[in-house]
Amino acid sequence: MSQYVLRRLMIAVPSLLGISVVLFVVLALAPGDPFSELATNPNVPPEVQAALRAKFGLDDPIYLRYLHWLNAMLHGDWGFSFVSRMNVDTLILQRLPATLYVIGSAQILALLIAIPVGVYAATKPYSLFDQIANTLAFIGFSLPTFFTGLLFILIFSVTLDWLPFVYTTDIKGTGIRWVLEMIRQAIMPVAVLGLFQAASMTRFVRSAMLDVIRLDYVTTARAKGLGQAKVIVKHVMRNAMIPVVTLIALQMPAVFGGAIVTEQIFRIPGIGSLLISSILSNDTPVVMAVTFVFACLVVLFNLIADVLYGWLDPRISLR
Amino acid sequence: MLDKELRSMIGDVKGGRMDRRAFIQRLAAVGLTAPLANQILALGGVAMAEGAQTYKPTKRGGGGALKLLWWQGPTLLNPHFATGTKDQDGSRLFYEPLACWDPDGNMKLVLAAETPSVQNGLLAADGTSVTWKLKPGVKWHDGKPFSADDVVFTWEYTKDPATATVTAGTYRDLKVEKIDDLTVKITFPQPTPFWADAFVGAGAGQILPKHMFADYIGSKSRDAPANLSPVGTGPYKFVEFKPGDLIRGVINPDYHMANRPHFDSIEMKGGGDAVSAARAVIQTGEYDFGWNIQVEDDVLLRLEKGGKGRTIYAVGGDTEFIALNFTDPNTEVDGERSSMKTKHPLFSDPAVRKALSMLVDRDSIKKAIYGRAGRTTANFLNGPEKFVSKNTTWEFSIEKASKLLDDAGWKPGADGIREKDGKKLKLLYQTSINGPRQKTQAIVKQACQKAGIDVELKSVVASVFFSSDVANPDTYPKFYADLEMFQIPLSQPDPAQHMRRYHSRYIAAKENKWQGTNFPRWVNKDYDAAIDAADKEMDPVKRVAFYVKCNDLLWQDTVFIPAMHRLKVEAAANTLRPVISGWANETDNIFDWYREE
Numbered sequence: 001m002s003q004y005v006l007r008r009l010m011i012a013v014p015s016l017l018g019i020s021v022v023l024f025v026v027l028a029l030a031p032g033d034p035f036s037e038l039a040t041n042p043n044v045p046p047e048v049q050a051a052l053r054a055k056f057g058l059d060d061p062i063y064l065r066y067l068h069w070l071n072a073m074l075h076g077d078w079g080f081s082f083v084s085r086m087n088v089d090t091l092i093l094q095r096l097p098a099t100l101y102v103i104g105s106a107q108i109l110a111l112l113i114a115i116p117v118g119v120y121a122a123t124k125p126y127s128l129f130d131q132i133a134n135t136l137a138f139i140g141f142s143l144p145t146f147f148t149g150l151l152f153i154l155i156f157s158v159t160l161d162w163l164p165f166v167y168t169t170d171i172k173g174t175g176i177r178w179v180l181e182m183i184r185q186a187i188m189p190v191a192v193l194g195l196f197q198a199a200s201m202t203r204f205v206r207s208a209m210l211d212v213i214r215l216d217y218v219t220t221a222r223a224k225g226l227g228q229a230k231v232i233v234k235h236v237m238r239n240a241m242i243p244v245v246t247l248i249a250l251q252m253p254a255v256f257g258g259a260i261v262t263e264q265i266f267r268i269p270g271i272g273s274l275l276i277s278s279i280l281s282n283d284t285p286v287v288m289a290v291t292f293v294f295a296c297l298v299v300l301f302n303l304i305a306d307v308l309y310g311w312l313d314p315r316i317s318l319r
Numbered sequence: 320m321l322d323k324e325l326r327s328m329i330g331d332v333k334g335g336r337m338d339r340r341a342f343i344q345r346l347a348a349v350g351l352t353a354p355l356a357n358q359i360l361a362l363g364g365v366a367m368a369e370g371a372q373t374y375k376p377t378k379r380g381g382g383g384a385l386k387l388l389w390w391q392g393p394t395l396l397n398p399h400f401a402t403g404t405k406d407q408d409g410s411r412l413f414y415e416p417l418a419c420w421d422p423d424g425n426m427k428l429v430l431a432a433e434t435p436s437v438q439n440g441l442l443a444a445d446g447t448s449v450t451w452k453l454k455p456g457v458k459w460h461d462g463k464p465f466s467a468d469d470v471v472f473t474w475e476y477t478k479d480p481a482t483a484t485v486t487a488g489t490y491r492d493l494k495v496e497k498i499d500d501l502t503v504k505i506t507f508p509q510p511t512p513f514w515a516d517a518f519v520g521a522g523a524g525q526i527l528p529k530h531m532f533a534d535y536i537g538s539k540s541r542d543a544p545a546n547l548s549p550v551g552t553g554p555y556k557f558v559e560f561k562p563g564d565l566i567r568g569v570i571n572p573d574y575h576m577a578n579r580p581h582f583d584s585i586e587m588k589g590g591g592d593a594v595s596a597a598r599a600v601i602q603t604g605e606y607d608f609g610w611n612i613q614v615e616d617d618v619l620l621r622l623e624k625g626g627k628g629r630t631i632y633a634v635g636g637d638t639e640f641i642a643l644n645f646t647d648p649n650t651e652v653d654g655e656r657s658s659m660k661t662k663h664p665l666f667s668d669p670a671v672r673k674a675l676s677m678l679v680d681r682d683s684i685k686k687a688i689y690g691r692a693g694r695t696t697a698n699f700l701n702g703p704e705k706f707v708s709k710n711t712t713w714e715f716s717i718e719k720a721s722k723l724l725d726d727a728g729w730k731p732g733a734d735g736i737r738e739k740d741g742k743k744l745k746l747l748y749q750t751s752i753n754g755p756r757q758k759t760q761a762i763v764k765q766a767c768q769k770a771g772i773d774v775e776l777k778s779v780v781a782s783v784f785f786s787s788d789v790a791n792p793d794t795y796p797k798f799y800a801d802l803e804m805f806q807i808p809l810s811q812p813d814p815a816q817h818m819r820r821y822h823s824r825y826i827a828a829k830e831n832k833w834q835g836t837n838f839p840r841w842v843n844k845d846y847d848a849a850i851d852a853a854d855k856e857m858d859p860v861k862r863v864a865f866y867v868k869c870n871d872l873l874w875q876d877t878v879f880i881p882a883m884h885r886l887k888v889e890a891a892a893n894t895l896r897p898v899i900s901g902w903a904n905e906t907d908n909i910f911d912w913y914r915e916e
Contacts, residue, residue, distance in 0.1 A: 033788050044488055045487075046832075053787065081562075084562040085546060086395070153598075165598075168588065273563070277391075277394075281394075281782070282782050
């Protein structure tokens with residue numbers, strides 16, 4: 001087992017290197033530069049712009065810039081944002097809590113809806129409940145989040161005036177008031193993301209359950225005279241959840257990566273909005289760091305998913 | 320004539336026979352009101368007026384929290400590293416300049432005690448130096464006294480190439496010296512009619528504390544902790560900063576202006592987009608003020624119906640223009656297109672340029688796109704008011720344009736497109752990607768089609784179009800197209816910087832890595848002469864005449880077709896009384912903002 005993990009980690013190194021080369025080259029070849037807004041500012045003479053480009057090394061050849069970046073990354077230096085003139089790691093750490101809170105809650109909400117609904121629908125396939133659940137799931141994952149987000153804002157903020165649609169990180173008040181405010185402002189983004197996730201996950205849980213529920217050992221369990229609840233929870237779910245767990249593990253990087261669209265709509269200062277604003281302002285060090293960290297997380301959680309597989313299902317052996 | 324009249328009027332004001340208001344009204348009557356009217360008086364020997372006082376509160380604080388929404392949040396808080404106005408806006412909450420501009424373009428004193436003028440001896444009559452008296456008793460937020468050393472230091476800091484400031488252009492040619500603790504003298508290398516650039520306004524003028532930055536000058540500049548936690552002299556003290564997301568400040572109880580500021584705390588939230596920012600201010604009232612609300616007028620009017628806020632407009636000198644290329648973008652000479660060695664095959668005929676200017680339907684552009692946020696104009700230079708030419712006209716007429724082209728020998732071919740000597744009237748029209756710009760393109764294209772001109776539209780991502788990337792062919796200075804449209808903000812109430820760009824000395828070309836500012840590559844000896852003369856001219860009236868002449872030359876030669884004189888649009892809560900100037904950053908007058916009960 002430990003040998004397996006070690007080997008996987010060794011394989012991860014070259015693949016991460018490859019990812020970083022591709023990312024870096026694509027970003028370096030992308031047109032535009034971080035000082036474009038200065039170009040139309042008559043106060044900034046072109047020579048000053050050229051000096052800035054030189055100072056931030058934008059005129060060096062790509063391979064040199066890549067080696068600089070790699071060397072710095074190996075020393076734990078994530079780079080220096082052109083636009084904020086601060087270290088990229090501080091910038092990312094500042095954005096992480098909001099993303100973890102909102103996207104994490106959305107994932108939990110999705111699970112809380114998807115598992116019971118999916119399981120119940122699978123126990124009574126093609127019943128009225130199953131039909132309704134299916135229809136809703138289809139509608140759910142067909143509607144893009146930017147649409148539902150705007151719809152929620154129009155209904156709950158503008159028309160009903162119940163919820164704020166601008167997410168604030170510095171809520172005034174302490175104790176219980178602070179907690180309540182935090183929950184109140186997260187309701188809409190969490191609902192938008194959570195319902196979207198829940199829709200596709202419900203379908204997944206349902207089909208995983210249906211696969212297992214027809215197997216012989218389930219019939220045996222029933223024949224032994226076990227109650228329906230016990231059969232479903234102890235016998236069916238345990239096995240049906242194996243692919244679901246993998247799916248959740250693979251979703252975990254997204255919890256750290258943020259949700260670009262939703263964060264933008266609700267002004268949540270998360271990783272997703274940092275990424276999009278950095279891309280728009282051509283702040284390559286930040287884009288590079290965020291995407292690379294994301295790549296690392298994907299590799300890591302893939303490994304975790306594989307390990308979990310072996311633990312959940314002893315028939316699978318890892319070598 | 321005007322010259323003489325003005326001179327005698329200045330004499331009247333000096334002698335107390337005419338009051339300042341009457342003087343400005345008289346100037347308005349001859350088409351000369353505005354921002355620099357007061358600089359005329361300053362140079363004519365009368366002290367410059369303090370901007371009008373609109374501030375009502377009679378005590379400091381008590382206004383609660385002021386919530387600002389900047390849909391592009393500031394990403395850093397050192398004004399001299401600002402990559403856009405958003406960063407200057409954020410820094411300006413804490414740092415201050417010596418003076419700023421009020422909505423009429425008058426100078427308003429901030430850290431200075433007296434407005435320089437020839438009369439009080441602070442301004443040299445030949446325009447080669449200006450002396451600033453500083454307000455006594457001003458303290459930085461950490462309690463250290465503010466003095467001339469800080470002003471001199473700001474100059475040293477910004478002009479150092481290793482510090483890599485974006486304001487180096489303002490400071491590198493000056494000399495700043497300390498006369499005593501509360502006096503600094505700025506010496507210019509040549510007569511400088513517009514002396515109020517350094518240390519004035521939020522753009523380049525914000526003064527840094529020496530004791531916080533002295534150890535971080537030059538290449539160490541990026542390590543300064545104060546880059547992210549400013550210690551200023553401003554109305555609000557710094558509390559917290561999250562780049563791109565949030566700035567928080569609290570009232571500065573020791574602020575140097577009486578009864579100010581009105582608000583107990585301030586918050587600037589970033590992110591999102593302009594439309595939802597307008598919604599949050601005007602419709603739901605979650606925020607008090609929304610910055611740069613460039614949203615279609617229809618949408619704003621709808622939001623304003625029974626809303627909690629309104630839109631406000633500030634007039635400056637920003638002109639959205641269509642520039643014509645005077646060189647050939649399709650022929651490559653020595654590795655560059657649009658080379659000075661070529662002539663534009665179609666635009667070398669003045670009739671084509673003239674016809675084109677008649678095909679830009681400015682009324683429709685205003686009606687369909689800009690609404691209250693735009694004014695139609697024939698001029699390239701639209702402010703300050705006294706520099707605006709009254710000699711120009713514009714009209715939209717497809718018939719006249721067609722006739723003009725007919726007369727010049729451009730006859731429609733079999734495909735309906737006009738041609739002459741085998742050259743077809745086919746144009747490439749580029750701009751940056753931006754809703755209003757694409758709509759303007761469509762309006763112009765439609766009219767051109769009717770007149771037998773084929774226009775191909777091209778839109779480039781803004782970060783490419785405005786970049787200084789030498790390798791990219793789609794940047795505006797390269798101008799590898801026949802027409803291009805954008806705007807260059809007029810960031811101070813003076814046209815010198817703005818008009819100097821089109822001197823033939825500054826042509827954008829391969830040899831200067833396209834860093835030249837004259838991108839239409841237009842050459843006119845009269846224009847060059849007028850610019851050179853204006854740069855040295857200390858007589859304000861003659862100076863106005865030179866710039867009016869420059870504008871008229873641009874108009875006669877149809878170098879630019881002005882599509883719209885654009886106003887600043889902001890959203891504010893109904894009770895908020897913000898002070899917004901078209902000549903300054905939105906937060907430049909933040910100390911005068913208050914809320915009506």
